Amino acid sequence: MTEIVLEGRNIVRDYHVGGSFFGKAKTVRAVKGVSFTLEKGKTLAIVGESGCGKSTLGRILTLIDPQTSGELLIDGKAINIAKDRVTSEMRRKVQIIFQNPYGSLNPRQKIGEVLGEPLLLNTKKTAAQRRDLAMEMLVKVGLGPEHYNRYPHMFSGGQRQRIAIARALMLSPSLLVLDEPVSALDLSVQAQVLNLLADLQDEFNLTYVFISHDLSVVRYIADEVMVMYYGEVVEYGTRDEVFSNPQHSYTKTLFAATPKSDVESIKARLAKKKVAA
Amino acid sequence: MALLEIKNLSVGFDTSTGQFMAVQGIDLSVDAREVLAIVGESGSGKSVAMLAVMGLLPKSATVTADSMTFDGHDMLKMTTKRKREIVGRDVAMIFQEPMASLNPCFTVGFQLEEVLRFHMKMDAKTRRRRAIELLQQVGIPTPEERLSSYPHQMSGGQCQRVMIAIAIACNPKLLIADEPTTALDVTIQKQILDLLVSLQAKYGMGLIMITHDMGVVAETADRVIVQYKGRKMEEADVLSLFESPKSPYTRALLSALPENATGDRLSTVADFMKNEAAISGAPS
Numbered sequence: 001m002t003e004i005v006l007e008g009r010n011i012v013r014d015y016h017v018g019g020s021f022f023g024k025a026k027t028v029r030a031v032k033g034v035s036f037t038l039e040k041g042k043t044l045a046i047v048g049e050s051g052c053g054k055s056t057l058g059r060i061l062t063l064i065d066p067q068t069s070g071e072l073l074i075d076g077k078a079i080n081i082a083k084d085r086v087t088s089e090m091r092r093k094v095q096i097i098f099q100n101p102y103g104s105l106n107p108r109q110k111i112g113e114v115l116g117e118p119l120l121l122n123t124k125k126t127a128a129q130r131r132d133l134a135m136e137m138l139v140k141v142g143l144g145p146e147h148y149n150r151y152p153h154m155f156s157g158g159q160r161q162r163i164a165i166a167r168a169l170m171l172s173p174s175l176l177v178l179d180e181p182v183s184a185l186d187l188s189v190q191a192q193v194l195n196l197l198a199d200l201q202d203e204f205n206l207t208y209v210f211i212s213h214d215l216s217v218v219r220y221i222a223d224e225v226m227v228m229y230y231g232e233v234v235e236y237g238t239r240d241e242v243f244s245n246p247q248h249s250y251t252k253t254l255f256a257a258t259p260k261s262d263v264e265s266i267k268a269r270l271a272k273k274k275v276a277a
Numbered sequence: 278m279a280l281l282e283i284k285n286l287s288v289g290f291d292t293s294t295g296q297f298m299a300v301q302g303i304d305l306s307v308d309a310r311e312v313l314a315i316v317g318e319s320g321s322g323k324s325v326a327m328l329a330v331m332g333l334l335p336k337s338a339t340v341t342a343d344s345m346t347f348d349g350h351d352m353l354k355m356t357t358k359r360k361r362e363i364v365g366r367d368v369a370m371i372f373q374e375p376m377a378s379l380n381p382c383f384t385v386g387f388q389l390e391e392v393l394r395f396h397m398k399m400d401a402k403t404r405r406r407r408a409i410e411l412l413q414q415v416g417i418p419t420p421e422e423r424l425s426s427y428p429h430q431m432s433g434g435q436c437q438r439v440m441i442a443i444a445i446a447c448n449p450k451l452l453i454a455d456e457p458t459t460a461l462d463v464t465i466q467k468q469i470l471d472l473l474v475s476l477q478a479k480y481g482m483g484l485i486m487i488t489h490d491m492g493v494v495a496e497t498a499d500r501v502i503v504q505y506k507g508r509k510m511e512e513a514d515v516l517s518l519f520e521s522p523k524s525p526y527t528r529a530l531l532s533a534l535p536e537n538a539t540g541d542r543l544s545t546v547a548d549f550m551k552n553e554a555a556i557s558g559a560p561s
Contacts, residue, residue: 049462050433088424157319186318186489188546191533195542213462216492220535257467259492261534263520266495270516276478 004076004176005207006038006061011070013056029049030056032231033070038224040174041201043208045222045239047215047254053231054211055179061209062096062177074175088122095168099180103161105152111138111163119171133170140203141166142196158189162196168198177209182217194221215258219243227251279306280451280483281330281368284343288322288329291337299325299338302509307483314486314515316530318546322507323487326475327453331364332357340407350448366396369444373456374448375436379428385412385439386424392446409454411442415472434465438472445476451483452476458493470497491534503527 010033019025031053038044046054059065060072066082073079074093079086095118098104100261105114115134119125125133135145152160161181168176168191178197182190194217200206212218218225218239226249227235234248248253288300300322307313307330317323329340330352345352348367352360372378380388389411390404399407405424412420415438428436437457444452454473458466474497477484486497494515501518503511503526511524522528529546531537 049464055357187530188318188533189541191535191545194535195545198542215463216535253464257464259466259470259490259496261492261495261519261531261536263516266516266519269496275466 003040004037005040005046006036006209007071007076008034008036008061009071009073010035010186011057011060011072012068013053013060013065014068027188030231031060031067034226034233036226036229036233037238038207038209040207041205041221043201043210043221044224044226045210045212045218046226046228047212047218048228051230052228054228056230057118058096058177058179058209058211061175062094063090064096091122093173094175095171095173096177096179097161097164097168097181100184101157101164102152102184104132104164105160106185109152110148111150111152111155114152114163115167115170118167122171134166136169137166140169140200142192156189158185158193161185161193165193165196165200168203172204173206175207175209177211179211181210181215183212183214189196190217197221215254227254278349280309280311281347281485282306283326283330283345284406286326286329286342286345288334288341289324289339291339294338299386299507300329303504303507304326305502307451307485309483310478310481312477312486312497314488314494315504316488316491316494317504318489320506321504323504324455326504327370327455327485327487331368331370331453343556358457360503362396365392366447367449368451368453369447369449369457370453371437371440371444371457373459375433375440375460376428378440379436381428384425384427385431389424389439389446390442392443396447407446408442411446412439414445414476415439415442416468417442420496433461434469437461437465437469441469441472441476445480445482448480449482451485453485453487455487456489457486459488459490466493473497491530493550503530 009038011031012029012033013031015028015030018122019027034057036044046057048054060067063079063081066080071078074090076272079090112134113132115137116130119130119133135148138145138147143159143162154162182193185193198221201208210218210221222239225237225239226233227242227248229250233247235242235251242251255260283303283305286300286303287298289296289298303326315323325334328334330345334340342353347363350363386408387394389408389435393404393407409420409422412423417423417435417438457473458469461469470493473484486493498515500514502509503524505526510526511518511522513523518527522531529544532544533546535543
């Protein structure tokens, strides 16, 4: 099973800032030539701090923003949304889930409509079919048909993230971009959502691009890891390579900053404190 | 004698469906020079308990306690005026969202000096000097220039540093940090936690860390209280909590950490409580 779902070749993205009466326009290069390949059914984690370009890359992969240069291949087909119109067939292949489940759902839309809308826009399914599919999906993500007629404010953060996942899966995509899907959630809810994502990946043979700054989550879910720093890829390899033998100094800084909760490091910290006191 | 001592604290909120008890009979004490962490999920009442101490709850809340003493003062019988003198000076609090807790309409310098004017009655010159000194202490480069910056001109990490500067401005005896790093990146989180702990040690403050992150607890706390649905589940020093957690809920929280995952699935608190509720009679 070495079917390549997603490939990036030297992807670059520039943003133009300013350019008013008062100042000259500046160009910010948010993503500086990123290349990677991702096989079907695998998870690629993109790690980095805020402002490193990881979400920009995610938006390019999801066909929301065009790349400035470089090639993006989805299922072996090159696509550049600056030139070509995005067909509903392409839309169906890639879906995204955002970080903040409170912001990504329309407060005036019932859950049933939230789930039916991707089908309404991209397929020719009838209302009855859409309804049945939405009900089915609710059950799959661990909610129930009774939630169909409720509004987003009636749900907790974890449940809303389940709804966002359900919406993304309505079109049976092959690629799912997850932009910090659990960083707004509590520890135990985070565990539930991560379990759900793992189950769904098995069930639908999904390919994930998992954007995160939390290394403990990445270590749990990823097959391959890409570390970005100021728009550049500073480290790219399988999970075990990156975690057991980080090469770049930034990756090492990241590891050092991650809180350690094993008994040994607590002992070390308390001992250090005693010396200082 | 403990710096802050609370016995049997309960907080209820009036709702349309009757009273909702957010905190149910919590005992808590912090000594000077001690870092106490309160851990729990959202809805466990960990923030509400501290807001009750600060007197920052809305009118719909009813706070009852057998006793609540801070530094020898009885907080329950205190007049509102007296409480306002203490809160902000001797007890200070830092919140989760640094961007939201600073006022976007005023400069950082104004907001910092406001505390000094209100509580310390300093004149303009001394205030300015003290404000620069405080920004230096929390590690903000070029503090003189930063005083005239607005919050939106600074990053999240820098805003949190300013919040810390405001909190320690009057040399408080107790600092309450409510999820101080949840909105920040790991590298910045590390810097802020190190800053808080070093300030705590330097000034001998009591520090209460409210968090849901076991990693933060492991990195900062001396003693830990685990709270669940408004009740205290466990209280232990940090090492014994991680080495041999007593309550099933603590064990559940620890096993939900991705780094403690065994096999393909993370155990969730829900599974855990189901299995153990019958045995230990824990509230569900």
